[in-house]
Amino acid sequence: xxxxxxxxxxxxxxxxxxxxxxxxxxxxxxxxxxxxxxxxxxxxxxxxxxxxxxxxxxxxxxxxxxxxxxxxxxxxxxxxxxxxxxxxxxxxxxxx
Amino acid sequence: xxxxxxxxxxxxxxxxxxxxxxxxxxxxxxxxxxxxxxxxxxxxxxxxxxxxxxxxxxxxxxxxxxxxxxxxxxxxxxxxxxxxxxxxxxxxxxxx
DNA sequence: GTATTAGTTCCATAGTTTTGGAAATAGTTA
DNA sequence: TAACTATTTCCAAAACTATGGAACTAATAC
Numbered sequence: 001x002x003x004x005x006x007x008x009x010x011x012x013x014x015x016x017x018x019x020x021x022x023x024x025x026x027x028x029x030x031x032x033x034x035x036x037x038x039x040x041x042x043x044x045x046x047x048x049x050x051x052x053x054x055x056x057x058x059x060x061x062x063x064x065x066x067x068x069x070x071x072x073x074x075x076x077x078x079x080x081x082x083x084x085x086x087x088x089x090x091x092x093x094x095x096x
Numbered sequence: 097x098x099x100x101x102x103x104x105x106x107x108x109x110x111x112x113x114x115x116x117x118x119x120x121x122x123x124x125x126x127x128x129x130x131x132x133x134x135x136x137x138x139x140x141x142x143x144x145x146x147x148x149x150x151x152x153x154x155x156x157x158x159x160x161x162x163x164x165x166x167x168x169x170x171x172x173x174x175x176x177x178x179x180x181x182x183x184x185x186x187x188x189x190x191x192x
Numbered sequence: 193g194t195a196t197t198a199g200t201t202c203c204a205t206a207g208t209t210t211t212g213g214a215a216a217t218a219g220t221t222a
Numbered sequence: 223t224a225a226c227t228a229t230t231t232c233c234a235a236a237a238c239t240a241t242g243g244a245a246c247t248a249a250t251a252c
Binding site: 002006007009010011012013014015016017018019022083084085086087090091092 | 098102103105106107108109110111112113114115118179180181182183186187188
């Protein structure tokens with residue numbers, strides 16, 4: 001009980017269990033790599049709040065963040081996502 | 097955005113994103129129908145706390161609760177679980 | 193170097209979640 | 223009916239989470 005797998009599984013579920021984060025992740029899966037600014041017109045939250053959500057997702061291993069110049073680029077980590085929620089992309093994207 | 101599917105998906109993820117509830121669900125998937133008392137020696141929480149967690153899981157549609165005599169019996173709702181987390185049983189059970 | 197831009201960190205606050213004790217409810221048994 | 227059992231509901235407290243304003247940091251451009 002309480003293996004590393006289980007601990008991360010709970011983290012992943014908790015990370016996805018917030019409407020804003022769920023939207024961030026599905027958007028990234030759908031559109032590939034995006035910068036913070038790309039979310040400005042998609043999610044109406046302050047920068048600090050967005051930053052907080054990115055960190056939770058990164059911490060759960062669901063997204064990878066890299067900095068290039070002034071921008072931070074986020075992309076979904078499909079390997080992690082699929083390890084804990086197999087078929088995530090197929091199941092949770094708009095196209096249904 | 098914010099379809100019924102998405103709303104329930106977030107609810108399901110939130111419900112699974114708590115260590116006690118994750119344990120309740122994996123235990124139910126593994127062992128079938130159980131009563132509250134069957135969790136006494138598996139999860140060290142008060143009855144009110146357990147009751148609260150059952151309700152959240154039931155509310156997310158992940159478990160079904162029925163009363164028979166003095167006991168409440170819980171079982172995992174595999175259809176819902178598999179709809180939002182395909183392969184849950186295969187991915188999240190101890191046998192790995 | 194100064195200004196600008198993109199995003200973070202720090203801090204405080206409002207809201208939500210988890211939890212247990214006590215009281216209530218409902219079904220069983222005597 | 224009274225006593226007993228299993229679990230819930232009610233309530234309050236502690237812990238955690240989400241959020242935004244202000245101040246900060248890093249990269250670029252002039």
